[in-house]
Amino acid sequence: MAVIGELIKKAIDVYGLITSEPDPATAQREVLRHLITKARLTAFGKKHQFSDLLTSDDLVKAFQQAVPVHDYDKLYTDWWHYLLEGHQNVTWPGGQQYFALSSGTTSNSKAIPVTDDMLEAIRKSGIQQVMSLKNFDLPSDFFTKQILMLGSSTSLIEKDDHQEGEISGISAANLPAWFRTFYKPGIEIASIKDWDEKVRKIAQEAPTWDIGSLSGIPSWVEMMLKEIITYNRLSNIHEIWPNLHVYTTGGVAFEPYRKSLEKLFARPLTYIDTYLTSEGYLATQKRPDTSSMALILDNGIFFEFVPFTDENMDENGRVKPDARVLSLEEAEENTDYVLLISTVSGTWRYMIGDTVMITDKQRSEIKITGRTKHFLNVVGEQLSVFQMTQAMQKLQQQFDIEIQEFVVAAVRKDGEYINKWFIGSDRTADDQQVAAALDQALCEANKNYKVARSKSLKGVETEVIPVEHFYRWSEEYKKLGGQAKIPRVMKEEDFREFEQYIKALA
Template sequence: MARIIDLKLPKALAAALRIPQNDPRRQQLRVLKKLLRKARFTEFGQQYRFDDILHSKLPDRQFQANVPVHDYNSIYEQWWKKTLEGVPDVTWPGKIKYYALSSGTSDAASKYIPVTKEMLRSNRVNYLRQWLSLMSYEHLPRNSVTKGFLMMSGATDLQKGAAGWYAGDLSGILAKNKPFWFQTFYKPGGRIAKIKDWNEKLHEIVEHAKEWDIGYIVGVPAWCQMCMEMIVEHYKVKTIHDIWPNLGFFVHGGVAFEPYKKGFEKLLAKPIVYIENYLSSEGFIGFKAREHAQGMQLILDNNIFMEFVPFDENNFDADGKMVENPKAYMIHEVEEGREYALLMSTNAGAWRYLIGDTLRFVNKEKAEVVITGRTKHFLSLVGEHLSVENMNRAIQLVSEELNISIPEYGVVGFPYEGLFAHKWYVACNDDVPEELLAQKIDGYLCQLNDDYAVERGSALKAVLLQRLPEEAFLKFMEKEGKLGSQHKFPRVLKGKMLQEWNQFLAEIGKK
């Protein structure tokens, strides 16, 4: 990672003290102390004695002892709700000007995630770091580097609250607060970016696409792919490179890219560079910093303090709910290959906050991780321990083997003939038999997951599949008010979302 603002010890001194210059624990301790000093006079900082933590010999351990873990509901009800009423200095100094609206993929009600000016500044620094990291790539499409950025973001026309704050998709907030020097490169421009209706915005982008010289596309894969498909169809060309010959980069995040890759490749005339970042409503967590890296590198030195809770039965119940006092590890204590849930403390006033993602370290030395799923989005009816990572990989392998595109899918587990079954709903416009898809997905999952393979021979009796047109998934998301930008179709269907999905299928005659 390009280290722009690191505080580094002289090499000789670092060697004499036997301290690595970029020791992860030292970086994270500096971040924690900075956050504690900044927030010590807030209501939260006073209640949990941030001054005492700062004066302790082991501030990270004292921080864990003093401050409880939070999920969204607990921190919102006790703390963040006050900030919506205009109360300052609650969990972070000053008033909150922006809130990122996040419904997640399981709850219908919007979540209001605070976004501070300090967080926006941190995000800008990290975007610049990510861009600089590209310069080390061996296969860099140099003609694309200085071309336009098409950002498929939410509307920059934000809703205004009674206390003077503004709320909307994080991508819309970031686009509204883009630095002045970025104006030259930014597309689709201010007028189109304000449009709230996603279909209208897409059609405006298509109409103006030929006027732009795009080098980068930035956004969630599903919506970016849809936009490119619409452009190709509108201009009656073979590939997107017929319109944007200098397109060389796709910057994505939010969901795993594997299910979309085959569909993307069909729209391209030449290879492009895929760059994954780990940007959530709560902060910019990491990005792919090396060309051939297996995972994304966590950003350890820019205002996010991270803790890692082993994702196991000791810390989470069968529904993925975290216990009251989980065992949390620091960055220097994690193990490669083990699955963790991420807790974050940030310069937007989140403290020991469960973001809901599960991670696995693939390179501890470089702090590189892959996202394996969500704490509440996994299937383990009978001990099959099926993660979203397994599902994404199986979909990718099936897509490659059959040369088809499966841009969306969802899975549900349920009792079946005295035992249990999984049912897959897949978006696929290619003509392929449902039985073949189910067989192929099931076969790859048996190869990828030993627990799944064992249970397929016993309690997990059947794998069923229903193929639907891609349009059905989009119509459902539109019906849910989640069309566009950062909204994703849930990979595991449970609870209220499953009920609404079944009702939707009945309405369109697909049940």
């Protein structure tokens, strides 16, 4: 098998030599032209005169002038509800076989179309990720090992003329035959809908597998590994998976989970971040000396960037009609942007809900900095999830605790606003000391927050609680496992309900 691994590694190296990274601006213009050309005879394409756009001297500007910015509600109300009713050629040619049920933190009811072209694009992006492994220092036999992908159930919901499920489940259900030799836990276990049952089955089968790579949301991967270790009476996971070298993460920031995860390993892994959403595979980390991800520029997704400022956003976190929108070519480094995408699934100038920062324009690398609706700015704090996560990392070091989850809201106390935090940790800490340290870290990181603390934001309170409380809440009110995420910011009403639930567990 080592010989086979060496051959595979050499093949990847050769592929990397004969392929080169595309010029970003050229690649994106070609993607946009392909999207408009293919969709020109759809109802959406006719409505927005796509055929005429193709004759424009500046296709990008013409496209931006002709097509408005959409969020999910607008696209669903105006167009996508026809797809769910069985109509064809609405926003993309043909009918609709799959819908991805969004597992994001802002809604539990989104149904995103996933076309055959998108499934093919996701597969191609996966190949790009595999090819980028040549940049990481991995042993040859790694390429013969199995890959454990912890995602949602592959047992999809059958509707009249389509199937529904989370994007990880849809993707796993459509894996190419050659890949299933490497894929674990296998379709049978992956189809189990109950999280606890699925994890128990994985724990039972784990000693028979030779896993080289893990992928999944950190919190659920950690819970799975703990169950495997407990069930099989291990000290760490490398006792049964000695060839485990890579963890491919995504969906949420990884750093808050690094310390607790590494307690489950005999040695640190190679960590690779990815950006796979219900709307498509947007970016992947391609080199080891950064945690940023390279946008996938030549594979069915056209990117646009809206500066994340009060001038461009309304009070509901939506992009204003007159907002300034930039192409990748025009965008700058180290600026928060709202990300818009147009894709081979018939999303058009779609506000995906994430904010990103370009960290290396030459390489088209980005970091996810937060969510447009998970940006705390009730009384002028203007805190991004990225800044919150950085503050949590400081707390981990200062108090020698592991912080895997947290949630915050601006709530009223004695007629004044305070920021109230629940912090999920493996150990207790003095809440007043944690609150003071958190307040100081945020003041140092964000001048707007510091000003708010001197005026309208009258206090900061924290409660350090067992991280399991977050997961019990997720199981009861959202969904446990798979691609489900814990929100970082809540509205006051939702936060009060969460607070009551947590107090009932005490």
